[in-house]
Structure formats: C-alpha cells, structure tokens
Amino acid sequence: MTDTQSSSTITKSESIQRPRLVTTPLTEPFWDRANEGELLIQHCSNCGHRQHYPRNICTSCWADEPMWMSASGNGVVWTFTLVEKPGHPAWADEVPYVIALVELEEGPRMMTRIVDCPPETVAVGMPVSLAPMWDNQLNQMLLSFAPAVSE
Amino acid sequence: MTSLEMIARAARGATFDAGLTPQDIDGLIIGPQVGETPQHAPAALAEYLGLQPRFADIVDLGGACGPGMVWRAAAAIAAGMADTVLCVLGNARDPERLPRSPNRNPIREFDVPYGASGANQAYAMVAQAHMAEFGTTPEQLAQVPVKQRQNAMLNPNAVFHGKEITVDDVLSSPMVMSPLHLLEVVMPCGGGAAVVVTSSDRAHDTPHDPVYLLGAGEMVTHRALSQAPRLTTSPLAPAIEQAYRMAAVRTDELDLLSIYDCYSIVVAETVEDAGVCAKGEGGPWIEQADFSITSDLPINPHGGQLSTGQSDLAGGMGHVVEAVLQLRGDAIGRQIDDPELALVTGNGATLSEEVALILGNSPS
Ligand SMILES: [Zn+2]
Numbered sequence: 001m002t003d004t005q006s007s008s009t010i011t012k013s014e015s016i017q018r019p020r021l022v023t024t025p026l027t028e029p030f031w032d033r034a035n036e037g038e039l040l041i042q043h044c045s046n047c048g049h050r051q052h053y054p055r056n057i058c059t060s061c062w063a064d065e066p067m068w069m070s071a072s073g074n075g076v077v078w079t080f081t082l083v084e085k086p087g088h089p090a091w092a093d094e095v096p097y098v099i100a101l102v103e104l105e106e107g108p109r110m111m112t113r114i115v116d117c118p119p120e121t122v123a124v125g126m127p128v129s130l131a132p133m134w135d136n137q138l139n140q141m142l143l144s145f146a147p148a149v150s151e
Numbered sequence: 152m153t154s155l156e157m158i159a160r161a162a163r164g165a166t167f168d169a170g171l172t173p174q175d176i177d178g179l180i181i182g183p184q185v186g187e188t189p190q191h192a193p194a195a196l197a198e199y200l201g202l203q204p205r206f207a208d209i210v211d212l213g214g215a216c217g218p219g220m221v222w223r224a225a226a227a228i229a230a231g232m233a234d235t236v237l238c239v240l241g242n243a244r245d246p247e248r249l250p251r252s253p254n255r256n257p258i259r260e261f262d263v264p265y266g267a268s269g270a271n272q273a274y275a276m277v278a279q280a281h282m283a284e285f286g287t288t289p290e291q292l293a294q295v296p297v298k299q300r301q302n303a304m305l306n307p308n309a310v311f312h313g314k315e316i317t318v319d320d321v322l323s324s325p326m327v328m329s330p331l332h333l334l335e336v337v338m339p340c341g342g343g344a345a346v347v348v349t350s351s352d353r354a355h356d357t358p359h360d361p362v363y364l365l366g367a368g369e370m371v372t373h374r375a376l377s378q379a380p381r382l383t384t385s386p387l388a389p390a391i392e393q394a395y396r397m398a399a400v401r402t403d404e405l406d407l408l409s410i411y412d413c414y415s416i417v418v419a420e421t422v423e424d425a426g427v428c429a430k431g432e433g434g435p436w437i438e439q440a441d442f443s444i445t446s447d448l449p450i451n452p453h454g455g456q457l458s459t460g461q462s463d464l465a466g467g468m469g470h471v472v473e474a475v476l477q478l479r480g481d482a483i484g485r486q487i488d489d490p491e492l493a494l495v496t497g498n499g500a501t502l503s504e505e506v507a508l509i510l511g512n513s514p515s
Contacts (some may be wrong), residue, residue: 059201079280082329087269124283
C-alpha cells in the first residue's frame with residue numbers, strides 16, 4: 001500500500017464519526033464500572049437468574065430491580081466473525097477485526113471484540129478472559145476479551 | 152425511566168394482576184414506537200421482557216391503538232395463533248431530553264460500540280457456529296447461491312438473470328465477514344410485491360383458481376444475536392412445526408420450498424428446521440440436492456432473493472408470490488409439474504422473527 005492510499009483511508013474514516021454512546025440512568029453504572037475495567041452483569045434476588053444487557057426487570061420472573069454483580073471476566077467464544085467490511089463506515093480504519101459473542105461463565109452472553117491474538121487463531125469454544133480496551137472516539141472503555149492465559 | 156422500562160412495568164402489572172406469569176404470554180401486540188426503536192420493535196420488546204411469543208404485531212392506529220389491539224388479540228386467539236396476548240403501550244417523556252429522546256435500542260448501546268452493526272456480522276456468526284458444530288463447509292454453503300442462480304436462468308425478472316455462477320466464483324468473491332463471501336449475501340434493490348387475501352367463498356368469483364392458506368406459524372425470540380436462545384436452530388423450527396400441524400401436512404408431502412434466503416446459511420438452517428433433512432445435515436444435503444423445477448422438491452424456482460435481489464421488505468413477499476404462482480400453474484417459463492403444497496418462510500432481523508405458511512391448491 002502506498003502512503004497516499006493509507007492517508008486517504010484514514011482521512012475518510014476520521015470524517016465519519018462513530019455513533020456516540022447513548023446510555024440511560026439504568027445502564028450508567030455498567031459503563032462507569034467498565035471504565036475501571038470491571039464487567040457488571042445483573043442477577044435476580046427472586047429467582048437467581050443472571051442477565052446481560054441491564055434491564056429494570058428480570059427476564060425470567062419479571063421481578064423488579066435486578067441487582068448488579070461483578071462478573072469474573074472468564075468465558076468462551078460462542079461464535080465470532082472476522083470483519084472485513086464493517087456494517088458502519090466509521091470502523092473502516094480498524095479492519096480486519098474480530099467481533100464475537102462470548103458466553104460468560106456466569107451464563108449471559110455479550111457482544112464483544114477479541115483482541116491480542118492473530119484473527120486466525122480465534123475459534124468457537126476458545127476460552128477467553130476480559131481485556132478492556134480504551135476507545136478514543138467514544139471516550140469509553142470497551143469490554144473486549146483476549147485468549148485466556150493457560151495455567 | 153425509558154420507554155422500555157415503562158412498558159416493562161405496565162406489562163408486569165397487567166400480567167400479574169391477571170394471575171399469570173411471563174411464561175403464560177405467547178402473543179405480543181405493541182404500538183408503533185418502542186423506546187425510539189425504528190424497526191423490529193416487537194422483537195426488541197419481546198427480548199427486553201424475556202418473552203418468546205408465537206404471535207407478534209404492531210398496531211399503528213394512533214389513539215385507537217388500545218381497542219384496536221384488543222380485537223386483534225381475540226382474532227389471533229380464535230385463529231389458534233396464540234393463547235394469551237399481552238397488549239402494551241408506553242412511552243417515556245423525559246423533560247431533560249425533549250423534544251425526543253435518542254435511539255435507545257439496546258443493540259445501539261451494547262453491540263454497535265464494538266464495531267458490530269448491520270446484518271452481515273450476525274449471519275456470519277450464525278454460519279460460523281453452524282460450521283463449528285456440524286462441520287458445514289464453505290463449499291457446501293456456496294451451493295446455495297449457485298443452485299438458486301441456476302433457477303434464475305428461467306426468470307427474466309431476476310436481477311441476475313443470465314449470469315450463471317460457479318462454486319469457485321462464490322468462494323473467490325470478496326470475504327465480507329468470515330465465513331460469508333459477497334455472493335452468499337443478498338443484494339439490495341428496488342421493487343414491490345403484494346398479495347390479496349379474501350374468503351374462499353369470495354375467491355371463487357375471481358379469474359384465477361385460488362390458493363389456500365392451510366396453516367401458519369410464527370415465533371419471535373430475540374433482536375440482538377447475543378440474546379438468541381440458540382444459533383444453529385432458528386425460531387422457524389417451532390413456527391414450521393405449528394404450520395404443519397395446523398395444515399395436517401407432513402414434510403414429505405411438500406412439492407415446493409419457497410424459503411427466505413438473505414444468506415446461504417439461512418437456506419441450510421431452514422431445510423433442517425423444516426425437517427427436510429436432519430439437524431446439522433443441511434450442508435451435505437444442499438450439496439446433493441436438486442433445487443430445479445424438475446426436482447421432487449424444488450427450492451426457490453424464481454432464484455430466491457440471492458438472484459432476484461432483495462427489494463427491501465418486498466423481497467420476503469416475493470417468496471409468497473412465487474408459491475402462489477406455482478400453485479396456480481401460472482409460473483410462466485418455470486412452472487413445476489402440478490404442485491399441490493408449498494412451504495413459505497419469512498425471516499426478520501437476525502433469525503429473530505419468523506413466519507411459516509403452508510399454501511395449497513385445494514382447501515384441505
Ligand atoms: Zn427472576
């Protein structure tokens with residue numbers, strides 16, 4: 001790739017802003033704690049159900065006000081894809097990158113990024129652990145994952 | 152409080168007041184706007200509430216929404232499409248964010264920041280899961296667009312009429328999101344499609360032999376793929392099962408599959424979910440299957456949306472239109488020999504909101 005091409009690519013992606021992160025009063029604690037590298041999920045004090053993303057009711061029994069709990073950050077890749085052409089042009093400067101659905105050991109599943117490894121090593125069922133990454137454009141820590149360090 | 156939270160409160164209040172639990176709710180009717188969610192609103196709300204309704208709808212009648220929901224719920228119950236329908240309306244008015252609060256669809260908050268937006272990534276992840284669980288190969292999935300394109304050679308209305316492709320063409324087309332290549336992804340285009348539904352009595356006065364709706368099934372389970380109960384069996388499985396039961400039809404009696412095909416993987420999962428082959432066998436089955444009009448079980452004789460292009464939501468109606476034309480004997484240039492029964496499927500969002508119909512050329 002020539003310098004001209006790469007600089008024009010960067011210019012183009014910088015001109016397209018990422019959709020800003022819109023939180024709600026209910027979800028703000030999730031993002032605040034994410035900035036400290038912590039992954040919060042919800043659990044229900046009535047039936048024990050655990051869930052992500054945060055809601056004002058338990059999706060299993062509809063009990064009020066599920067409680068926050070800190071997740072271990074351990075999970076496995078439920079499925080993934082290597083993004084060559086992003087659905088939104090504001091991420092064009094990062095391709096190729098791996099997005100994945102990770103199943104947390106607590107049960108809930110979440111959308112995330114798999115980082116710190118060659119994309120071709122990512123596989124369904126691969127153990128992963130939390131590896132937060134700072135997003136400059138969103139001004140927010142995102143809860144990405146990396147391959148779990150084997151004991 | 153957001154609109155979603157407000158709706159959750161109302162839903163719980165009415166359901167608990169009726170002495171019921173969330174597990175009793177199998178139908179959902181909502182208003183046109185839920186938490187500033189621009190589309191797929193019933194799926195977004197069902198997901199928020201943890202419901203998996205087998206009937207879901209939007210009523211957009213302004214101030215008449217409430218009563219309009221009630222008789223529609225009763226009609227759905229009378230039709231056997233649901234037993235217990237939650238009819239709920241709600242909207243937040245946040246004085247600090249007037250005039251209108253921003254898009255608070257959970258996908259927008261919990262998926263998009265990771266660079267996960269659009270349909271391609273979701274279907275790619277479904278395909279990846281299918282390959283990992285069952286050993287489905289890229290070569291097998293590539294057969295879907297190839298065989299459907301072959302069918303489109305008989306359909307001059309298809310965008311890609313006259314442009315045959317090979318498995319090599321598919322596999323050497325650009326990777327969009329692994330494992331899906333460009334030619335396994337539907338292409339958007341303009342277009343429209345419509346059908347008219349009337350009573351069978353009234354239909355006898357019309358110039359064509361009517362086509363009969365013999366059975367229907369619907370299932371909505373999630374909006375975001377992270378909330379899907381499973382990846383390699385879609386909500387079409389129970390929807391198709393209900394349609395078979397209502398029509399008293401078995402898989403081996405079908406003469407035509409007019410099935411939704413936004414991506415190659417959807418056809419592979421649908422033939423499994425319809426019981427045409429065993430779960431997990433979609434890949435090998437597609438590899439040997441004859442999709443053509445001379446087959447025992449033709450698939451998408453019009454070429455499917457992968458060949459006709461996806462004219463937005465009309466693309467899905469195209470599968471209904473194709474089945475009607477075939478059952479009437481009016482599919483000029485690509486008519487199947489005397490078909491009597493067809494399975495039609497529709498698929499919304501990310502294998503989230505699914506409908507199955509059994510259509511026939513006689514009333515029973
Ligand atoms: Zn609960």
